[in-house]
Amino acid sequence: MLKFTALPTPLTPDTSHPALIKPVTQPSSFPCRRCLQDGRPGEEMLLLPYNPFTPTPSSTSTSPSPSPYTGPGPIYVHRSECAHYQCDGSVPEQQRRRLVAVRAYDVENMMVGFAIVKGEELGVKAGELLEDEEVKFLHVYYAGPGCFAVRIDRGGE
Ligand SMILES: [Zn+2]
Numbered sequence: 001m002l003k004f005t006a007l008p009t010p011l012t013p014d015t016s017h018p019a020l021i022k023p024v025t026q027p028s029s030f031p032c033r034r035c036l037q038d039g040r041p042g043e044e045m046l047l048l049p050y051n052p053f054t055p056t057p058s059s060t061s062t063s064p065s066p067s068p069y070t071g072p073g074p075i076y077v078h079r080s081e082c083a084h085y086q087c088d089g090s091v092p093e094q095q096r097r098r099l100v101a102v103r104a105y106d107v108e109n110m111m112v113g114f115a116i117v118k119g120e121e122l123g124v125k126a127g128e129l130l131e132d133e134e135v136k137f138l139h140v141y142y143a144g145p146g147c148f149a150v151r152i153d154r155g156g157e
Pocket residue numbers: 032033034035036037077078082083
């Protein structure tokens with residue numbers, strides 16, 4: 001069982017990088033990382049930098065450990081509050097129809113594996129990567145633009 005985790009609601013604002021407001025100009029091009037639905041023409045998105053990593057056991061603060069792999073990257077979220085994605089264990093439709101890079105990280109946020117797969121193969125590949133005990137979580141990125149999409153953990157039994 002895979003657990004897909006979208007971004008929290010609300011996001012912690014990064015005041016050093018104000019969000020840009022972007023009108024949705026075409027369908028299937030503005031993937032919201034919170035509800036995991038694409039923006040629809042007529043809606044507005046926020047484009048902002050977001051660091052998807054979480055603190056590690058050796059961190060002395062609430063900030064993510066300074067692994068060379070951590071750091072903010074660009075993401076879209078709906079400008080209006082949207083519902084946080086509720087995981088049902090299957091690959092979200094938003095990732096299933098895109099080419100994705102899936103990256104495996106250890107407990108110290110160091111990358112220990114990766115693959116590029118079609119979204120419909122993400123579930124199988126994620127399961128394979130998580131068979132390695134060293135791997136603690138996965139991040140999925142959109143392979144073309146290289147933007148963070150969603151986090152995957154081992155789900156419950
Ligand atoms: Zn949304």
